[in-house]
Amino acid sequence: MKFIDEFRDGGLASGLAAAIRLAAKRTRDYHFMEFCGGHTHAIARYGVSDLLPPNVRMIHGPGCPVCVLPVGRIDMAIRLVREAGVTLCSYGDPLRVPASGGLSLLKAKAGLGRNGGVRGDIRMIYSSADALRLAQREPERQVVFFAIGFETTTPPTAVVIKQAQALGLKNFSVLCCHVLTPSAIASILESPAVRQWGSVPLDGFIGPAHVSTIIGSRPYEFFAEEYRKPVVIAGFEPLDVMQAILMLITQVNDGRAVVENEFARAVTREGNRKAQQLVAEVFELRRSFAWRGLGELPYSALRIRGCFADFDAERRFAVDYQAVADHPACECGAVLRGVKRPQDCRIFGSACTPENPVGSCMVSSEGACAAHYSFGRFGEVAVAK
Amino acid sequence: MSAQRKGYVRPLDLRHGRVDMTHGSGGRAMAQLIDELFASRLGNNYLGQGNDAAVLPMPPGRLVMSTDAHVVSPLFFPGGDIGCLSVHGTINDVAVMGATPLYLAAGFILEEGFPLGDLARLVDSMAHAASAAEVPLVTGDTKVVQQGKGDGVYITTTGVGVVAEGADWSGNRARPGDRIIVSGGIGEHGMAIMAQRESIGFAANIVSDSAALHRLIAAMRASGAEIHALRDPTRGGVATTLNEIARQSGVGMMLQESALPIQPAVAAACEFLGLDPLYVANEGKLLAIVAPADAERLLVAMRAHPLGRHAAIVGSVHEDARHFVQMTTTLGGRRIVDWLTGDQLPRIC
Ligand code: SF4
Secondary structure (H helix, E strand, O other): OHHHHHHHOHHHHHHHHHHHHHHOOOOOOEEEEEEEHHHHHHHHHOOHHHHOOOOEEEEEEEEOOOOOOOHHHHHHHHHHHHOOOOEEEEOOHHHHOOOHHHOOHHHHHHHOOOOOOOOOEEEEOOOHHHHHHHHHHOOOOOEEEEEEEOOOOHHHHHHHHHHHHHHOOOOEEEEEEEEOHHHHHHHHHHOHHHHOOOOOOOOEEEEOOHHHHHHOOHHHHHHHHHHOOOEEEOOOOHHHHHHHHHHHHHHHHHOOOOEEEOOOOOOOOOOOHHHHHHHHHHEEEOOEEEEOOOEEEEOOEEEEOHHHHHHEHHHHOOOOOOOOOOOOOOOHHHHHOOOOOHHHOOOEOOOEOOOOOOOHHHOOOOOHHHHHHHHHHHHOOOOOO | OOOOOOOOOOOOOOOOOEOOHHHHOOOHHHHHHHHHHHHHHHOOOOHHHOOOOOOOOOOOOEEEEEEEEEOOOOOEEOOEEHHHHHHHHHHHHHHOOOOEEEEEEEEEEEEOOOEHHHHHHHHHHHHHHHHHHOOOEEEEEEEEEOOOOOOOEEEEEEEEEEEOOOOOOOOOOOOOOOEEEEOOOOOHHHHHHHHHHOOOHHHOOOOOOOOOOHHHHHHHHHOOOOEEEEEOOOOOHHHHHHHHHHHHHOOEEEEEHHHOOOOHHHHHHHHHHOOOHHHOOOOOOOEEEEOHHHHHHHHHHHHOOHHHOOOEEEEEEEOOOOOOEEEEOOOOOEEEOOOOOOOOOOOOO
16 A cells, blocks of 8 residues: 555645645636546545645546436436346446436336336446356346446457457447547537637646556647647546646746646556557447537547447447436536536535436536535535535 | 154255245244254253243343344355354444343344355354354344345344443534544455455455454443443444434534554555445444543553554544534545445446
């Protein structure tokens, strides 16, 4: 544990905090977006904001895989279970995301077997391999793996698809909802709130940790050059985040906008070539994908290639995506774009809590609303108990 | 005149035998299971009465009673099994009220097909735990459910004890200024189970802390310290228990993350699975809320007992109308330590 504790050391942190205070000019504000939910979580869990001077503010980004899933995607998963009678294998967090008709996968699971009709099933799993094992063990079940996540979780999905093909499995497929980080960053930078209105002041990004180990630091160079925004890739430890903030402030002060790598212990410029090849072999770009909050983004997600069509649940069971409007009071979209803070949502902490999430950002511990509710809300006065 | 031959009953086959529906039907098979598998292991005078209920002597004092249903998977885990766990858990629930635990009752729900050998191991483990704690199991019941309707074995235990007049430990008595003491490393039971479920190699040496705490509690009482509340932070972990006390007492709390006792292997396994040790279950730990002037004295008394060797003062109680449990992180920032939401699940990315 020594290795990890070094990244959470209070003494080092106060040293870094002093350096940040010294570097940040009193005459201006600094607004940095941490793209990843992992960073959002670390900032809230360790109280990093408490150590920052008031003119250095963090804006939460859209990099939480569960948060960006639109209602319609969860509906698709529920339809597969209820109508096609499949056994859906999902990670824990997506189970609690609100879907249409007051449902969620968890509630749909509780209702199974009571509504008659086709008998589907919903299982919580810890890895894609668990789903594949279930399909192998119980050939009479149609197993569908609900694959979500950014570039970090894509290679393991590719692996199980290839294994399923090699094993000749006839009862395994994947509902692919994998999305791409650079598209989301581009959408933020292109949004009128950032570009024209300036309502989201943005002076730089903290780049993803785990995602970057796969895709490398090169994809961010475009953002630095084209949009003149500094990017510092950082690990998920709180001291990593603080170091990255210091590096961003320095870039801003120097008038530079380049990609820097604080997480050099794991991230290279090229990323993991082998993983990239594997992903390219199994997946291709989707023409368009609907994100919660960001809307339809062209070429922002992956779909399974034709040569693996048998393992594509969308093709096998002919389910398609139908857009569904979010809850009218829900501000998740604005939160994901950095336009609003969680506490700006009218129902934050009242109607919407981790026990009864209304929006997706209240579900995963990496979601901005859940992180703020669970760790940081002592700052606000009026919060329901 | 032919001598009547003594009826032969083939003994239970503990090697290959399995629980079947007849074991719960009230007939001979059930009587045999109770005699050979349960009574022979748990035997004591009260259980030996063989009636529908046990008649028990009662020392003076107020009666304390608690019941706990145990559903654990896997049934056997490093450091224990559902058998000893069901004994320890209920003894602890009675003891944290300041009471002396006296008797236990157990109800078993067995799933058809469960190996009799495994059942014998579990009952052995219960017998051992009960006799080590000197709290006899005085009555019990067994039912069998069809295959697929249970998870091997469920055990519900009920405990009774007595508490003297004047000992009033209760979750609503925490007062601003009080100190919070935890009796040792947190999260060990939950991580022992998780490590086995997820087969995490490097966590294989984590052992459940399942233990009966009544003797440690007796030592704490003997120290004369003014204890306001005592709880065993089981399901939901330290965070959940402290939130319960904060709400019951209408106070806030502030913890120091750097003061929390936690074994390196537990911390590493939590890190690996993306779990927060504050929410992971314990089965042999205590949280004590104690008057500030007596905190050191209580700490010394706890550390003198083997089950309290690693006890530490981890925070204090203060006024907060919102009843927040907060923590100063190792980094020097602040965070809330909230109620547990849903099940604590490993992160996905
Ligand atoms: S509080 Fe709930 S509804 Fe509002 S933005 Fe957050 S998750 Fe969405």
